[in-house]
Amino acid sequence: MQAYPGLYPVAPPQSAGPEPLMTSALAPPQVLTHAGFDALLAELKRSGHRLLGPIVRDDVVVYDDIESTADLPRGWTDVQDGGHYRLQRRGDDALFGYAVSAQSWKPFLHPPGQRLWSARMRGDAVQIQPEPPPSERMAFVGARACELHAIALMDRALLGTGPGDPYYRARRAQVFIIAVNCSVAGGTCFCDSMHAGPQVTAGFDLALTELSDQSPPVFLVHSGTTAGSAVLAAVPSAPANAAQIAAEQTILAHTRASMGRKISSTNLHDLLLGNLQHPSWTEVGERCLACGNCTMVCPTCMCTSVADVSDLSGERISRSRRWDSCYTSEFSYLHGGSVRHSTAARYRQWLTHKLATWHDQYGSSGCVGCGRCITWCPVGIDLTEQVRAIAAPPAG
Ligand code: SF4
Ligand code: SF4
Structure with a gap:
């Protein structure tokens, strides 16, 4: 994240983060x-x-x-x-x-x-x-x-x-x-x-x-x-x-x-990035409504965009950021057009980021397996099924 010196009234303290996480209990239960x-x-x-x-x-x-x-x-x-x-x-x-x-x-x-x-x-x-x-x-x-x-x-x-x-x-x-x-x-x-x-x-x-x-x-x-x-x-x-x-x-x-779903998390990174042209991306893209529900409920989706609002006289203005979703075409709009034209491309971007390139960025998966994106998808698109479809040997 880029820092904007002088924008905030007080420089954020470098050491004011949460108390270090404990990995074991301090005392008997x-x-x-x-x-x-x-x-x-x-x-x-x-x-x-x-x-x-x-x-x-x-x-x-x-x-x-x-x-x-x-x-x-x-x-x-x-x-x-x-x-x-x-x-x-x-x-x-x-x-x-x-x-x-x-x-x-x-x-x-x-x-x-x-x-x-x-x-x-x-x-x-x-x-x-x-x-x-x-x-x-x-x-x-x-x-x-x-x-x-x-x-x-x-x-x-x-x-x-x-x-x-x-x-x-x-x-x-x-x-x-x-x-x-x-x-x-x-x-x-x-x-x-x-x-x-x-x-x-x-x-x-x-x-x-x-x-x-x-x-x-x-x-x-x-x-x-x-x-x-x-x-x-x-x-x-x-x-x-x-x-x-x-x-x-x-x-x-x-x-x-009694977990309702399972996913094989072994080498998902290479599996997904090695199958970017797999036909199942097109199939899921035909079902996906690009509504962004999955990104809204996901506890690790945190992308935002910025909007300015002014009053009718033009004397007051404010700048706010708000949640955004990689499922919208505007999200990847770059000087003259969206770089992800199809819903299939946007779904693929979301899933490969979550399960594959997050490892490159942060050293871990970006998915914690809460299942919200499956429950709250209006058409029931299921990332565990998508991974299975890509892992399955080609038909015939
Ligand atoms: S299952 Fe994974 S991708 Fe889906 S909402 Fe939970 S953390 Fe996000
Ligand atoms: S919730 Fe389902 S239909 Fe909506 S964008 Fe996500 S995958 Fe597509």
């Missing part, structure tokens, strides 16, 4: 009751965090503001498939008994619209007012393993090794993360294939496993940072016993075994 979990959320609120977590809205689990566990999707699970999403009752009181929400945490760290600066005419002079980075403290409640991997990928792209994006940096530096190990896999999940789940291993302050079949239901809690340990110490909890620790591994094994 504790057990929290639902009441203890509520106390923990209240403690975070008391310390000035905006609480964000899963809620049911319009028959979908989405992330939004919450006040307490009363707002969580108690007793709901989701059924997901290509172009298909339904909520249904589980028959218990699980608070995190669904697979993955419709949107990820991306809108809170990298919002769909971000004003960069505004300007107004004062006589013959132009006064430019840069937009200051936000200072809000947020707590993400219920982040999944794949989502933490996605945040780590956004960190690499938007923070990098230099000043990076000051707006992302400001939001990211203030986030407290309560992660949850997945107890169910969705019909479109393949995080296990991408080595991005279902177990939370890094990037959290606290990590929970919901033991919903215990009476009363409890959470096993791991601390991942000193901040997490401090919040946990402020609420009533008890040491986990051996049966509860074993139950966590049983739950994770069940989740791994």
Whole structure:
């Protein structure tokens, strides 16, 4: 990312990134009751965090503001498939008994619209007012393993090794993360294939496993940072016993075994880049509507474009960036035309970037296997099927 010296009011601090990620727990796991979990959320609120977590809205689990566990999707699970999403009752009181929400945490760290600066005419002079980075403290409640991997990928792209994006940096530096190990896999999940789940291993302050079949239901809690340990110490909890620790591994094994999708991630880079003229790109391009849904819901798609808006008098103007999608012809418009003329070329660009050239850019895959692009594609285009079509020996 190019830096624009002087545009931002305060030079973004070089060391204000998030607390270094932990790869192992700081202390033996504790057990929290639902009441203890509520106390923990209240403690975070008391310390000035905006609480964000899963809620049911319009028959979908989405992330939004919450006040307490009363707002969580108690007793709901989701059924997901290509172009298909339904909520249904589980028959218990699980608070995190669904697979993955419709949107990820991306809108809170990298919002769909971000004003960069505004300007107004004062006589013959132009006064430019840069937009200051936000200072809000947020707590993400219920982040999944794949989502933490996605945040780590956004960190690499938007923070990098230099000043990076000051707006992302400001939001990211203030986030407290309560992660949850997945107890169910969705019909479109393949995080296990991408080595991005279902177990939370890094990037959290606290990590929970919901033991919903215990009476009363409890959470096993791991601390991942000193901040997490401090919040946990402020609420009533008890040491986990051996049966509860074993139950966590049983739950994770069940989740791994029930992934709705699989993908062979071995040498995808060479497979895709060695088959750029494969006929399946044309076939998928004929089905694709170029709507961009897949890029909007993907937790690692972060491309933006910039637009200027002025008032009718022309005295005030502002510049904002907004999410964009490589599926639009305008996205690759270069001095006189789009360099990707067909929908097939745009789909191929998206998939080969995600699964192949991301490795060249960042040293890892750009896909964490959350399955959202499959669920929310209106025609059910499935990247795992596309990879299989390319890997299959030619017919005849
Ligand atoms: S490409 Fe699809 S499955 Fe992979 S991270 Fe993005 S939305 Fe999730
Ligand atoms: S793959 Fe599906 S979601 Fe993505 S642009 Fe095409 S039709 Fe839309």
